[in-house]
Amino acid sequence: MSEVREKAEAAKGKPAKYGPDLNLEEYSCDTPEYEACELEDVEVVDPERLLNAGVDVSGEERSGSFIQVDSSVIHAAPTQEGVEVMATRKALEKYDWLDEYLWKLVAVDADKYTASAELNFQDGYFVRAMPGAKTVFPVQACLYLKSENVSQNVHNIIIAEEDSELHIITGCATDSPESRGLHIGISEFYIKKNAKITFSMIHNWAPQVAVRPRSAIRIEEGGLFLNNYICLHPVESLQLFPSAFLVGSGATARFNSVLLAPEGTKMDVGSKAVLSAPETRCEMIARSLTTGGEIINRGLLIGEVEGVKAHLECRGMILKGGGRIYAIPELDGRVEGVDMSHEAAVGKIARDEVEYLMARGLSEDEAVATIVRGFMHVDIEGLPPILKEQIDRAVELSEQSLL
Amino acid sequence: MLDIEDLTVSVEGRVLLKNISLNIEEGETRMLFGENGSGKTSLLMAIMGLGNYTVESGRITFKGEDITHLPADERARRGIGIMFQRPPTIRGLKVSDMLELIRRDGRDPEEVARELNFSQFMDRDLNLGFSGGEIKRAELLQLLTQDPDLVLLDEPESGVDLVNIGVIGNAIRDLLQKDLHRQRKKSGLIITHSGYILDYVEADKGCVLVNQTIWCTGNPHEILEGIRQHGYEGCLTCQR
Numbered sequence: 008m009s010e011v012r013e014k015a016e017a018a019k020g021k022p023a024k025y026g027p028d029l030n031l032e033e034y035s036c037d038t039p040e041y042e043a044c045e046l047e048d049v050e051v052v053d054p055e056r057l058l059n060a061g062v063d064v065s066g067e068e069r070s071g072s073f074i075q076v077d078s079s080v081i082h083a084a085p086t087q088e089g090v091e092v093m094a095t096r097k098a099l100e101k102y103d104w105l106d107e108y109l110w111k112l113v114a115v116d117a118d119k120y121t122a123s124a125e126l127n128f129q130d131g132y133f134v135r136a137m138p139g140a141k142t143v144f145p146v147q148a149c150l151y152l153k154s155e156n157v158s159q160n161v162h163n164i165i166i167a168e169e170d171s172e173l174h175i176i177t178g179c180a181t182d183s184p185e186s187r188g189l190h191i192g193i194s195e196f197y198i199k200k201n202a203k204i205t206f207s208m209i210h211n212w213a214p215q216v217a218v219r220p221r222s223a224i225r226i227e228e229g230g231l232f233l234n235n236y237i238c239l240h241p242v243e244s245l246q247l248f249p250s251a252f253l254v255g256s257g258a259t260a261r262f263n264s265v266l267l268a269p270e271g272t273k274m275d276v277g278s279k280a281v282l283s284a285p286e287t288r289c290e291m292i293a294r295s296l297t298t299g300g301e302i303i304n305r306g307l308l309i310g311e312v313e314g315v316k317a318h319l320e321c322r323g324m325i326l327k328g329g330g331r332i333y334a335i336p337e338l339d340g341r342v343e344g345v346d347m348s349h350e351a352a353v354g355k356i357a358r359d360e361v362e363y364l365m366a367r368g369l370s371e372d373e374a375v376a377t378i379v380r381g382f383m384h385v386d387i388e389g390l391p392p393i394l395k396e397q398i399d400r401a402v403e404l405s406e407q408s409l410l
Numbered sequence: 411m412l413d414i415e416d417l418t419v420s421v422e423g424r425v426l427l428k429n430i431s432l433n434i435e436e437g438e439t440r441m442l443f444g445e446n447g448s449g450k451t452s453l454l455m456a457i458m459g460l461g462n463y464t465v466e467s468g469r470i471t472f473k474g475e476d477i478t479h480l481p482a483d484e485r486a487r488r489g490i491g492i493m494f495q496r497p498p499t500i501r502g503l504k505v506s507d508m509l510e511l512i513r514r515d516g517r518d519p520e521e522v523a524r525e526l527n528f529s530q531f532m533d534r535d536l537n538l539g540f541s542g543g544e545i546k547r548a549e550l551l552q553l554l555t556q557d558p559d560l561v562l563l564d565e566p567e568s569g570v571d572l573v574n575i576g577v578i579g580n581a582i583r584d585l586l587q588k589d590l591h592r593q594r595k596k597s598g599l600i601i602t603h604s605g606y607i608l609d610y611v612e613a614d615k616g617c618v619l620v621n622q623t624i625w626c627t628g629n630p631h632e633i634l635e636g637i638r639q640h641g642y643e644g645c646l647t648c649q650r
């Protein structure tokens with residue numbers, strides 16, 4: 008048995024540091040097989056539910072597409088030169104060197120979920136931008152839960168070679184709002200010298216789905232990682248805490264999240280950045296709304312060398328229906344000369360803002376809607392217009408249900 | 411245009427305005443003087459229908475309609491507009507988007523923004539990090555876009571430097587159709603502390619709010635001169 012497998016076996020009962028502990032035995036890894044097909048022939052997914060998660064089965068204005076239904080990869084292909092999009096299993100067969108990227112940023116024995124991803128490995132996506140390649144349109148990747156009570160265990164590897172630029176939009180969805188299931192997704196990102204990745208993840212789960220992504224990002228000299236996470240639909244239990252390791256001089260990471268927790272939803276969401284090279288930068292911006300659900304917002308910045316700069320901003324709004332927002336911003340400066348700060352605020356819709364807009368002729372409902380829309384709008388620097396459109400669309404859809 | 415009859419207003423049981431009577435004609439500009447805490451801002455808020463003000467007695471009529479108990483948005487839609495002294499920040503709402511939301515029959519926002527030297531702020535969040543002068547220009551830009559028939563201005567010159575006061579004065583003149591003379595339809599009620607705004611905007615009348623009520627009404631320049639010479643205490647003994 009390999010060392011990785013041994014570690015996974017040893018950790019398969021290990022609860023995670025954060026989030027409610029799940030009993031993995033309640034979910035099944037036995038899933039039906041779905042046949043691979045061309046993008047336009049994909050029939051096993053609901054295109055509308057995918058589109059709401061930012062994934063367009065027409066494939067227009069995309070530089071590649073990946074669709075996995077339960078454990079079956081039904082489509083994986085690039086449409087732009089210089090970009091590779093394939094199933095992880097296939098990529099591991101094709102490239103011997105890829106072993107050097109597997110389980111190198113995320114520890115296989117971190118918890119029972121990472122262990123499960125190894126022991127019940129069901130593919131995932133491999134996306135790579137070749138040196139100097141710059142994608143105009145995003146690669147879209149969809150992880151879809153179709154069967155009832157299934158456990159989906161995927162492992163994704165994303166590599167931006169030197170001087171390349173890669174945009175990825177990942178949409179996760181269930182086949183129906185009534186579905187029950189578990190999604191475990193390991194994602195390891197490698198951003199080489201002067202490369203750039205924007206990664207936008209839109210989740211469109213269901214009230215009985217539990218989600219445990221485990222992600223880590225390594226950013227080399229001059230590299231940029233821009234992460235947008237949008238979850239505006241009910242989910243039973245969501246816990247994620249991606250870690251960015253800024254190891255090269257001038258590396259930058261930005262994390263933006265927009266969360267909405269309706270009643271019954273539990274989210275424990277945050278990110279961590281370790282700034283261990285000179286002139287590295289990190290910014291984390293979180294916007295959380297609850298209409299009855301619980302959101303724990305974490306953020307941890309670790310400054311290990313002089314001259315790093317990092318900021319964490321977390322704003323929460325509790326709307327009608329109540330709920331809970333628990334913000335936990337943490338700064339860990341380990342040497343002299345680090346510049347790290349945070350601001351956190353949790354509140355309700357301010358009456359003076361509503362009245363201000365009413366004095367301009369907006370009705371009370373319009374004023375509230377405008378304020379909520381503004382609150383959820385995160386101005387994301389460097390985001391390609393097409394990704395911005397997708398994020399705006401997800402936010403707009405949620406507004407309609409919210410208001 | 412605006413007719414206030416014997417209005418008494420309180421907040422949480424505390425009377426802030428007592429037996430106010432005030433009439434502003436179509437096309438008239440009225441200056442409102444008064445020391446700090448006399449109730450000037452409360453009067454504007456009560457006319458606009460803002461805050462937790464309770465009308466204890468009296469009534470407010472606008473264009474012949476009783477608006478005493480209408481919500482603020484209904485009053486705005488009937489043609490009342492207000493310039494806030496300390497407006498809140500609306501995060502995520504760009505100035506340009508706000509102007510689209512509130513535009514009535516007013517002028518082209520882009521053109522007004524150019525005149526107010528405000529074009530570079532159109533993509534900024536409304537009032538986020540604005541200086542005193544920028545807040546005034548943002549407020550006037552909204553009002554010119556909104557195009558109200560009655561404008562309520564709360565100390566439009568406060569916090570504005572000498573360079574920008576001319577810009578703001580011109581915008582207020584525009585808002586009040588000061589160049590139209592006989593055809594003028596727009597009316598204004600302007601709170602001023604210093605009276606500087608009178609150098610830019612001619613007013614038809616002035617009135618003084620003392621001890622929560624309108625104490626006197628007359629020529630705005632004479633009233634200002636009287637306050638300068640004798641203070642607001644002088645108003646209490648004046649027999650005008």
